[in-house]
Amino acid sequence: MSELQxxxxxLLSAVEAAKALGISRSQLYSLxxxxxxxxxxxxGRRTLWSREELAQWIRCGAVSxxxxxxxxxxxxxx
Numbered sequence: 001m002s003e004l005q006x007x008x009x010x011l012l013s014a015v016e017a018a019k020a021l022g023i024s025r026s027q028l029y030s031l032x033x034x035x036x037x038x039x040x041x042x043x044g045r046r047t048l049w050s051r052e053e054l055a056q057w058i059r060c061g062a063v064s065x066x067x068x069x070x071x072x073x074x075x076x077x078x
Contacts, residue, residue, distance in 0.1 A: 011041060011048035020054060035065040 018028040031037045040047045
C-alpha cells in the first residue's frame, strides 16, 4: 500500500458520524435519542456508527429507526 492511500474506518465515532451526516455531535445524539438514526455498535465502552449503514440509511431517505430496522429485516429475509 502506498503512503498516499488511507484506509477509511468502518466504524465512526459520534463526532465522525455527525461530520459525515453534516450535523453536530449534539444533533446526532438528539436524533439517536429520538429514534431517528440507525443504532450504533458498542465496542467496549465506545459507541460507534457503521459508515456503510449510515450511507445506506441516507440512500433510503433517512427513515425512522423503526422503519430502517424493518427494511433491514426484510432485506435479510430475501
